[in-house]
Amino acid sequence: MDNQDALTVENGVKKALEEKLATLPLNPGVYQFRNTHGRVIYVGKAKNLRNRVRSYFRNQQQHSGKTLVLVTHIADFEVIITSSEVEALILENNLIKELKPRYNVNLKDDKTYPYLVITNEPFPRIFFTRQLKRDGSTWFGPYTEARQLRSILDLIGSIFPVRSCKYRLSEENIALKKYKVCLDYHIHKCKGPCEGLMPEEEYLSMIREITRLLKGKTASMIRSLTEKMQSLASELKFEQAAEIKAQLESLKRYAERQKMVAGDGLDRDVFAVAAGENEGCGVVFKIREGKLLGSQHIYMNNTNGETDAELQARVVEKYYLETLELIPDEILLQEALAADEEDALKAFIVEKQKEDKQERKNIKFIVPQIGEKAHLVEMCRQNARHHLEEYLIQKQKRGEAAREHYGLSALRDLLHLPKIPQRIECFDNSHLQGTDYVSSMVCFDKGKPKKSDYRKFKLQSFDGSDDYAAMEEVIRRRYAGSLSNELPLPDLIVVDGGKGQVNIAFHTLHALGISIPLIGLAKRIEEIFTPEAKDPFNLPKTSPALKLLQQIRDEAHRFAVTYHRKLRTQRVLQTELTTIAGVGAKTAFKLLERFGSVDAVAQAEIEELKAAAGTKIAEAVYRFYRP
Numbered sequence: 005m006d007n008q009d010a011l012t013v014e015n016g017v018k019k020a021l022e023e024k025l026a027t028l029p030l031n032p033g034v035y036q037f038r039n040t041h042g043r044v045i046y047v048g049k050a051k052n053l054r055n056r057v058r059s060y061f062r063n064q065q066q067h068s069g070k071t072l073v074l075v076t077h078i079a080d081f082e083v084i085i086t087s088s089e090v091e092a093l094i095l096e097n098n099l100i101k102e103l104k105p106r107y108n109v110n111l112k113d114d115k116t117y118p119y120l121v122i123t124n125e126p127f128p129r130i131f132f133t134r135q136l137k138r139d140g141s142t143w144f145g146p147y148t149e150a151r152q153l154r155s156i157l158d159l160i161g162s163i164f165p166v167r168s169c170k171y172r173l174s175e176e177n178i179a180l181k182k183y184k185v186c187l188d189y190h191i192h193k194c195k196g197p198c199e200g201l202m203p204e205e206e207y208l209s210m211i212r213e214i215t216r217l218l219k220g221k222t223a224s225m226i227r228s229l230t231e232k233m234q235s236l237a238s239e240l241k242f243e244q245a246a247e248i249k250a251q252l253e254s255l256k257r258y259a260e261r262q263k264m265v266a267g268d269g270l271d272r273d274v275f276a277v278a279a280g281e282n283e284g285c286g287v288v289f290k291i292r293e294g295k296l297l298g299s300q301h302i303y304m305n306n307t308n309g310e311t312d313a314e315l316q317a318r319v320v321e322k323y324y325l326e327t328l329e330l331i332p333d334e335i336l337l338q339e340a341l342a343a344d345e346e347d348a349l350k351a352f353i354v355e356k357q358k359e360d361k362q363e364r365k366n367i368k369f370i371v372p373q374i375g376e377k378a379h380l381v382e383m384c385r386q387n388a389r390h391h392l393e394e395y396l397i398q399k400q401k402r403g404e405a406a407r408e409h410y411g412l413s414a415l416r417d418l419l420h421l422p423k424i425p426q427r428i429e430c431f432d433n434s435h436l437q438g439t440d441y442v443s444s445m446v447c448f449d450k451g452k453p454k455k456s457d458y459r460k461f462k463l464q465s466f467d468g469s470d471d472y473a474a475m476e477e478v479i480r481r482r483y484a485g486s487l488s489n490e491l492p493l494p495d496l497i498v499v500d501g502g503k504g505q506v507n508i509a510f511h512t513l514h515a516l517g518i519s520i521p522l523i524g525l526a527k528r529i530e531e532i533f534t535p536e537a538k539d540p541f542n543l544p545k546t547s548p549a550l551k552l553l554q555q556i557r558d559e560a561h562r563f564a565v566t567y568h569r570k571l572r573t574q575r576v577l578q579t580e581l582t583t584i585a586g587v588g589a590k591t592a593f594k595l596l597e598r599f600g601s602v603d604a605v606a607q608a609e610i611e612e613l614k615a616a617a618g619t620k621i622a623e624a625v626y627r628f629y630r631p
Contacts, residue, residue, distance in 0.1 A: 024081065025061060028054035033085040034095045036103075040079040046107040049096040051344045053083050070309030074107045089348040090355050097325050109284075109315065110305040111322050118153050120144040122215065127173040127197045127207050130166055130214065132157065144218050160217070163251040164210050165195045165202075173198060217255075219330055220271070220292025226255055270294060271332035275323075276385035277315045278392045281413045282308045283399075285392035286319030289384050292332075299384075301391045313339035320349060324356070331357065333365055338381050340371045393548055411552030412451050415496070418549050419534070421521050425496035426450050429482075431509075432500040432560035433463075433474045434568040441469075442571060443478040444564035447494070448556050457491055460567045472508045475499065479512040493520060500557050502526045503533050503540070510535040525557050581605065584628045586621055595625070605629075 033053045037046040037060075050056030060075055086092045100108050123129045124140035132153045136143065160166060167173075171183045178200045185201070188194035195202035216225055229252050236245035274289040284304040290297045302319050316339050324331065331353055341349070346369055353367050372378040393414070416424045428448045433441070441464075447457035461481060466473040481487065497513075497520050499505045506524035513520060524533035530550065531540035543550035581592035581602060598616040599605045605613075606629040613622030 020080070021061065021078070025058055028057055028083065029085055030054050031085045032087075032089045032092045033083050034092050034099060035081055035083045036099070036105075037074070037078045037107075038080045038082070039077045042080070044099075044103045044105050045077055046074055046105050047096055047099045047103060049089075049092040049348070051089055051092075051347065053085070057081065057083070070107055088351065089344075090352045093321060093348050093352050094325065097321065107306070109307055109310055109318050111302055111318060120153055120156065120218065122211060125173070126175070126204055127167060128211050129168070129170070130157070130160060142215065156218070159254060160214055161193065162254045163217075164214055165193055166210065166214065167194050167197060169194075169198065171198050220290075220295065220297050222255060222295075223293055226252065229255065270334060271330075272334035272336055273323075273332055274336040274380050274384045275316055275320055276338040276381055276388050277312055277319060278385065278388035279307050279310070279312060279315055280392060280396060282306060283392065283396060284310075284315050285388045285395060286316065286323075287384050287388040287391060288319070288323055289380065289387075291380070299387065301388070303391075303395055311339075313341070317341055317345045321345075324349065324353065331365070331367065333368065335367060335369050336377055336381050336384075337369055337371050338385055341369060390544065390546075393544075393546060396548065397546070411548035414547065414549035415552065418543065418547075419496075419521065419523065421496065423495065425494070425521070427492065427494045428496045428498060428556060429494040430498040430500070430556045430560040431475070431478055431482075432557070432564040433471060433478070434561075434564035441466075441474060442564060442568045443474060444560050444567060445478070445482060446556065446560045446563055447491075448552075448559075451552060453559060458563060459487065459491075460563065462571065471501070472504060475501070475505050475508045476512050479509050480516070483513065483518055484516050493518070495521070497522045498553065498556055498560075499524045500527070500560060501533075502531070506533045506535055525553050527557075530554070581625075584624055586624050591617055591621060 030052055032049075032051050034047065034049050035053060035057050036044045039045050048056070060071075060078070084095065086095060104110065118132045118134050119136055120130065120132045120143070122142040122144075124142075128141075161168075165188075168188060169183075169186060171177075173183075177183065178198065181199070183198040185196040185199055186194070189196045189201075195207075197204070197207055213225060213228075229248055233245050233248040233252065236242075236248060271292050274291065275286065277284055277286045282305065284307040286302045286304065287299055288302075289299050300323070302322060304315060304318065307315060316337060320335075320337070320341070349369075350367055357365070370377065372381060412424045412426070415421065426449065430446050430448075431443060433443045441462075443461040443463055445459045445461070447454045449457075459482070461478050463474050463477050465477045483493075497509065499509050499522070501524050503524070506522060509524075510522055513522065522535060525531075526533065526540070529542070531542060532553075533540045581587055581595065582589055587595075595605050595613075595616060596602070599608055599612075605625065608616075610622055610626050613625055616622070617625070
């Protein structure tokens with residue numbers, strides 16, 4: 005196809021799109037964008053299909069990143085009208101799962117996560133499963149760790165005599181005496197409902213208590229059991245009161261293990277996200293009665309070009325579409341939701357409450373700025389960042405991603421840099437009691453050493469030991485001398501040292517009229533110093549950003565020490581061994597390599613010297629040190 009034919013096709017596509025845009029409805033619904041091959045490349049939902057879809061095709065200069073690329077590939081679209089925003093939300097989620105469009109954020113599915121189920125039968129059973137079925141049972145989850153779920157089941161078993169058998173218990177089967185009590189009955193872990201030894205109403209009352217426990221309502225349970233124990237004791241039913249006391253002690257131990265994170269004792273969910281170059285992670289904290297019951301994390305791919313607010317909206321939608329937990333009164337967010345996103349979610353929650361026969365609540369979405377709630381969101385965000393870093397490290401181990409590249413994006417985020425620091429230069433000084441003072445500069449380009457741009461400096465502008473003068477000289481020589489024209493400027497400067505070295509480097513750059521982001525990395529406890537901050541800060545030991553900085557700093561240190569040793573060796577050779585008649589630099593170096601130091605050469609026996617350098621030179625060296 006020549007250029008003229010291609011232009012004709014492009015104009016035809018544009019005209020067809022304009023005609024379809026003119027006929028779009030004002031209803032809520034879902035839209036699907038297709039490319040020239042007819043493949044769906046993006047699925048979205050809208051409160052008003054006409055306004056939302058048209059927004060992609062006007063003011064394209066306002067688009068950036070992934071959206072701008074998406075628009076250039078749209079050859080056709082179709083819409084599905086729904087009766088409500090809630091239907092649009094659910095349909096969008098289902099279509100994304102089925103079609104996996106190229107430009108949608110891909111949220112990893114939680115189908116393998118375990119759930120806890122209370123079965124829908126006369127004497128309900130309680131167990132955990134990974135197979136979710138809408139069969140009228142009561143479900144809790146998903147849980148991110150099976151170990152956490154097993155500990156909860158152990159707790160339930162220690163407090164409540166719930167049955168563990170799989171018998172089909174019904175009034176008819178019990179009356180016909182189809183089943184016999186098992187070992188659990190004899191060790192007091194079950195009260196024998198299979199033989200009618202425990203009334204159904206009493207058993208269901210116990211199940212209601214278990215449900216309250218799983219919803220995090222431990223305080224009310226402790227009060228209820230305490231009252232029951234005291235009542236039994238007052239009626240002189242001491243054996244039954246002792247059973248309740250044992251249950252109370254187990255329940256209190258469980259409550260004490262839960263971390264209190266909010267003093268007001270309210271129920272709430274907390275959401276936060278962390279994003280890398282093309283991956284992200286969302287975390288939700290489940291807080292009940294002020295205690296953190298657990299957390300869930302959701303990984304995302306294809307996040308390039310998405311804002312934190314957009315990623316958070318995807319996580320919140322996915323969580324409430326799939327969770328079976330009771331929705332709390334408050335939902336704390338890292339970023340504010342768009343008005344249409346918030347309206348759709350609230351409408352969906354109302355429908356979900358009706359479907360699950362939950363109490364109708366007025367859900368509040370809150371973006372806290374200060375205080376205890378803001379601290380909760382920040383704690384959630386730190387967890388999201390940690391999970392994302394761990395996820396990317398695991399991908400790197402499997403050969404799926406370059407860890408160095410993520411270290412660069414993590415550096416940008418942590419240091420609030422204007423862009424990813426593709427070129428980083430690092431400086432380190434080396435000397436021995438003020439002698440042979442040298443400095444090294446290493447360069448890392450896109451997270452990897454660029455040895456052709458390494459430079460070493462022999463420092464001569466001062467006498468004695470002065471780390472600050474050394475830093476001032478090397479920064480001035482690199483960024484004001486001939487090297488300033490020979491090498492490009494870096495995106496980030498790292499110095500090996502603390503606050504003093506950072507300040508000297510910063511003031512030297514300022515005097516030269518150069519503004520480049522600058523940090524210091526101190527060796528002792530890996531503290532990071534910046535010119536603007538009074539105090540240093542630390543990064544997690546598993547942080548890819550810290551590991552990249554350590555690699556750069558250690559390489560600068562190696563390069564400086566190597567150069568310093570070379571100068572020191574040359575100086576020693578020239579000032580002592582080479583003054584011996586018949587001993588040149590090459591022979592002196594051979595002797596040092598054999599014996600390790602000048603002192604060792606001086607103390608060596610004649611036979612050792614002969615073996616290393618021959619008879620004539622050995623005698624000359626031996627006579628020089630032992631006249």
